[in-house]
Amino acid sequence: MRSRQAQVGQAADALAAGKRPRMSGIARKEAIAGYIAISPWLLGFLIFQLASILAAFYISSTEWRILSAPEFIGVRNFDKLLFKDDLFWQSIKVTVIYVIFRVPVSAVLSLVLALLMNQQLAGRRLFRTIYYLPAVIPLVAVSMMWIWIFNPEYGVLNSFIRLFGVEGPQWIHSSRWALPALIIMSLWQVGTGMVIFLAGLQGIPAHLYEAATIDGANTWQRFLKVTLPMLSPVVLFALVMNVIGSFQIFTQAYIMTAGGPGNATLFLVLYIYRNAFEWFHMGYASALAWVLFVVVLVISLAMLRSSEHWVHYEGRVGGA
8 A cells, every 4th residue: 555655656746847657567568458459450540541641642742543653743733722623612612611500500409319318208218219210321321311302392391391381492403402401411310419418418427416406506507517517528529520520521412412503512522532533533632632631630629729728527627
């Protein structure tokens, strides 16, 4: 016991002096065991992902039509997409609008559903399953179903709107309504976020709510002062993953609208796909992919950086 207290005291002194405490033999063995355990994933990442990322960076500096050898052209691909390609800026515009509207609405709906499913209600397990089911249905099947829902003539949505004497829009056949239609469709899969928030809600200690109730806090005050601060790490995780996933939207647009009408749903990943596998501009597609990587990386880092001001971690004292 004394030796353990001495080790803790030495570690505290080392931290106070700005030095990194020396690893004990047990800690070193645990670290080695941990690295061995993650080595399959680490090797897979190095071989199949990091190597591909570096290869894409090289390809982005070439003109490569697949059937011919790559020709090094420097930064001309990046010069083209930044200053000469209107379709690139259209794809950026469409993707950003989708992210701006889809992410907050999806997060709010997921949180509301999680709060409802966290109540002691009869049949809540059945409803949790029902809300989560769309998340495991293949996107191709979901897209085909929503093509039927959005059909302006006999689709379910417009048929419902006609009950109120209003003629619905053309949805995915209209350049004005195609993007909002895909945003509405994306809310079909809020079950994934619901499960994440539900796990976070069930990890909040009950005694915090009891203490707040004793202090006279009502339901709304308990939500603002207890639920949201304790759930903020989960909110950060859900937002970051939601942003990354929203920037990578492809299947729905490819199947339902093919980027149309009038490039109204030309998302960046769809534009990358067209350049790579329809027009065989592999070098230019790699440059576009790197732009997507940098945009997502910057936004994710900005969100993580801002989390210092609004994310609460239990046990944090003085920002440490």
